[in-house]
Amino acid sequence: MSDHATDDDATAADGTEDAHIEDARIETRAIHAGQEPDPETGALMTPIHANSTYKQSAPGEHTGYEYSRTGDPTRSDLEANLASLESGSHARCFSSGMGAINTVLNLLDAGDHVVAGNDVYGGTHRILTQVYEQYDLDTTFVDTTDLDAVRDAMREETALVWVETPTNPLMNVNDIAALAEIAHEGDALCAVDNTFATPYLQRPLEHGADIVAQSLTKYLGGHSDTIGGALIVDDADLDERIGFYQNAVGATPGPFDCFLVLRGTKTLPVRMDRHCENAAELAAWLDAHEDVARVYYPGLESHPEHELAAEQMDDFGGMLSFEFDGTLAEASTVVSETDVFTLAESLGGVESLIEQPAAMTHAAIPREERLAAGLTDGLIRVSVGVEHVDDLKADLQAAFETARQ
Template sequence: MDDEDYEFETRSIHAGQEPDEETGALMTPIYANSTYVQDGPGDHRGYEYSRTGNPTRTDLEANVASLEGGEYGRCFSSGMGSINTVLNLLEAGDHVVASEDVYGGTHRIFTQVYDKYDLEFDFVDMTDTDETAAAMKDSTELVWVETPTNPLLNIVDIDATTDIAHDNGALCVVDNTFATPYLQRPLELGADAVSHSLTKYMGGHSDVVGGALVTNDEELDEQFGFYQNSVGATPGPHDCFLVLRGTKTLPVRMDRHCENAAELAEWLEAHDDVSRVYYPGLESHPDHDLASEQMDDFGGMVSFEMDASLEETADVVSETNVFTLAESLGGVESLIEQPATMTHAAIPKEERLAAGLRDGLIRASIGIESVSDLKRDLEQAFEKSLN
């Protein structure tokens, strides 16, 4: 199908996928092959070894690229695999500027894996473009953006930040996991590439782990492909099949995630036990206007803060019944967690507190259950833990 002729909802179901010519199978088959027959030495039919390429993965890569409005897509065995691939582009002495409240796993790979290879990382408040510009150096080669950020849901101006990166000769890569391409398309705003944890909303059912990179730059895609094959963090065909199943319902799921999150955020903002709510859909959010400009809706993630100790906060997230105490996000079921001891535990406490990740912070991935049940569940958890 010619992607330019169809809307997002149609592409989510059909892009990159055609019925099997031989059997007529509607769904992309799971090509469980490690190797492929060759017609002669070096004369193959597009596939030779499944680390290098697999037909199920090819369909997923085309689908994800279409949804992001990109020409080229590469998929990986996890979101961290995609982040690692971007870092493979760097050389000793290079400098990276990143959002100060990035996902804990991103912070870990930056500071505990690649820092020893003579790479330099600075974490700044990217909601302040002046601070981002001031952090740039002659050696800056990469600006790493999360928006909305994890877990404080700050909004970074992608267009302005991309300009800053390009003015300094650096790449700008945006982690679009929280928003998904249904709500936000960074390539349209000038980003060089988009990174995803397909584990989250794109898969949507908490049953698969994967990652992706999408770009419009052919040379950059070739580099991604080289490291994808050389390092080998590639997804299996069954994983690709599951994500393809997930992207088909992405639009309808995201509509419900956004609807529930918006109502729950308003309820939390009015609650006596909650001191602050982080949700870009609230008019009280400092970046609400920017989010309204660069996003089509505000997402399914809500973080909130209580004037409570680490132990009291742990009690709250442990007392829920509908919300499940677990890491990750983006599934149809609602999840709740304590960033300080779970998703962001890899960040040293001093850095965590300086970035605003306080002990009373709770992050919730709002699912598609009845929102009234979600409210009642949080209410009873507050009553058991705080009163």
Template structure:
């Protein structure tokens, strides 16, 4: 892999790295944008001689540019791109043998929970789901065979903030790896490797891409041996993104800082507005001073992002009516695009979690998650106000 800071001077800021890191104008044409190298195979001078590329599943110049760019943004030495965020997470689990134990947050993304419990559980891997903001609970969950501590921060969908440095220390005390899913925060707001994490995971589909038009994932690390293992599984399993997906993700990183500034601005304003709404019983957003990990978020993040959840004192049907009757917010899964999205975790992103376990983890029937876009804030508040008023009758905050 080439130097991930190529074409950027030392000590450049992330706003500059997002545009230039890992990329240079095309040597033949001078094209300033990295070309889409839509080739499955590459010419070799002689059998066995390495010209850098031989087959696109193994390596592709467009993918290399993306991998170097995202590694630079995360302050990492190595990056690997995958066909989806779930493919990236699956690659991490492939590091371990049957009998390995994994500790994860109890409110992780529903797809992550499904992968752990319904796919890798059949290979005799063990998974413990705990409240990762409770360091004592994490310590108690660690075993002699624990290989991985899987962390989200902020978590999906309750926006809990985990103390990455402390959790990484706990993992390392037990000779385990600490991996952080940084999809919600992005490297513009938080860089987990700088807090001691061994691995950073991304769904590039979300904020990195930023326009709801690609599916891809990434793993970033400072450990060369880990990176080589990621590359082995990336090539062997074939979980690689197309050159076109990589091109779209590179286009997305160029505007990541300006988009995240607006997402964060709108997110805070909407959270404050919801916090005062009579029908809303709880708002989950780390930028609110009432958030239990607000001070940690201020230390660990550069801003609070565009993801928030809120709770209505409402039935599953009433909540479904609210999310089905917005006009500016779009009812859809996923997140991180320029458009605002709204969803009901109980029936959508976290439907794969059994209801009893979901309720125990704090994911109520009245929970709504929103990905706050970059529209005008007044249009967003007016839209939610109308939808809540029409969907929930007589619900008042305590």
């Protein structure tokens, strides 16, 4: 396991602090990258620029901002911050994670082909199959942990390989470098949804990916109080193409949402350390529990991709799933009888959340198909928050006991 340190900080020629922020460690860049005190007022925090339009000195001559769908100073600061955290050169923010994913698909043409994981986020599956299929975009869903299966799925018209790692909800870990190589051999883009890991734990661009997608709603916002998405790249031409669709389609965030995410990124490292610490201890406790049939968490040595996760990630994250050893009804009781965990479908906030995919996020899938994909009746997914881990254990223990009555 590596830590989050880079090489020794560079020393600025003029001795100023700002000159070496770019080379600082991620904990420092989370607070400072892309952000400086307001030059007019000295305000430490990025102002919320609540504007729709900007004064021009002459027709077509402006300070860099003309209309807030196209660009906003608060959004620009957030984009610069996210680019730094993800080891990219450019970032674009959107009004939701799905707005970001849609923009990646805007890059493709009718007749193109996509290879995607067979356990991707339900919203990603929905937009690929129920929205873009009508525009002659074909998708093959495969087990992306099986590199041979990915190679076999590639076609001459494949334009995109879409990857999640870890995946939702089975926490499979995909080899980003290997999948990017397969994509590039076929002249396709490789995009990675990095929402579960965050840039604090994993930076896909460093492993060869072309595009990183983030749901800012989750860990980067961190407080369950805003919705947003982002795409980060390390290629100016690709960023220009993304920027065209960002402006043309208009799924852009408001300045207040950007401000909230900037507030969240400042504390991302300390929050993620606690999320990871709690999740690791809770996973070990569940793994030894008599009422639990199986735990899905990359930090467990029993996880099939544990070694890959240790090489590719800086820690194992705050998400885990487990199979309650009981019926669908008993598992439903478990998720309904918690007090510290909240029954809800999102993730990444400071509070712990719990959900049952078979009865909630994956209820529309026929039972036979769901079971074949590994989504059992007793599967429970939890987003482990930053509460005291002993309270989380006690909460689940009480719910287990209630379910057994």
